């Protein structure tokens with residue numbers, strides 16, 4: 001009797017795994033993503049995701065998992081508020097299904113990213129940015145950004161986004177948002193802790209350095 005029960009449990013497990021595998025294997029379609037991207041998102045992020053407005057993030061070459069997560073996070077579900085609070089993007093994702101989001105992510109991930117814009121041409125600030133990015137600031141407990149986002153800024157999927165080539169103005173806005181806890185959708189508050197003791201100058205410097213990475 002016990003053996004029969006166990007067999008049933010095993011069958012149930014195999015069966016549920018099968019269902020899970022089937023849904024997660026649905027191939028994302030970058031062509032469908034492209035239609036939405038060029039029709040709706042291009043005015044702010046450009047057709048290929050290389051935003052020309054420094055306040056708007058470049059999406060080209062970003063990891064599929066990270067883009068999908070952000071689109072989900074911008075969307076409020078039922079009574080629960082959105083995990084990432086931004087009124088503009090909230091209205092953009094309101095009508096998107098999860099499949100739309102995956103298709104969009106697949107499209108942007110395939111695009112080649114262009115170099116980002118820096119806020120300064122001051123090379124001494126770039127030196128400081130490079131130091132903080134690769135070594136942090138031990139005195140103030142600022143961790144090295146490279147430990148999670150990789151030394152060349154390509155990030156580590158699925159959790160750690162690519163930063164290389166991102167516009168400095170957008171990076172500064174996000175670091176400030178994490179520091180002020182107006183952006184709190186980072187798992188285990190990894191980013192909020194990382195930026196807590198950064199000076200305004202370090203933030204500016206590291207953002208400029210990130211924009212120059214390719």
Ligand code: HEC
Nearest residue numbers: 040041043044045055056057067070071086088089092104
């Ligand atoms: C009116 C301008 C505008 C439009 C149109 C727009 N976005 Fe955005 N998007 C923004 C801004 C501004 C941000 C930064 C939000 C913030 O500061 O948190 C952003 C952020 C994002 C992010 C997060 C990027 C990151 O690195 O974390 C994604 C992904 C994104 N947008 C995708 C889209 C998609 C897909 C569409 C079309 C369905 C779209 N956006 C349409 C302005 C826009």
Ligand code: HEC
Nearest residue numbers: 143144145148159160161171174185186187190191194206
């Ligand atoms: C312990 C790991 C960790 C460290 C160290 C870390 N980050 Fe992050 N970072 C993350 C995670 C995780 C996210 C994605 C949060 C999410 O899912 O929305 C992120 C997101 C970001 C973003 C937002 C990207 C976007 O497109 O919106 C920026 C900018 C960023 N990090 C910069 C930095 C900088 C600069 C440093 C160094 C001072 C740093 N990070 C150190 C884990 C880390």
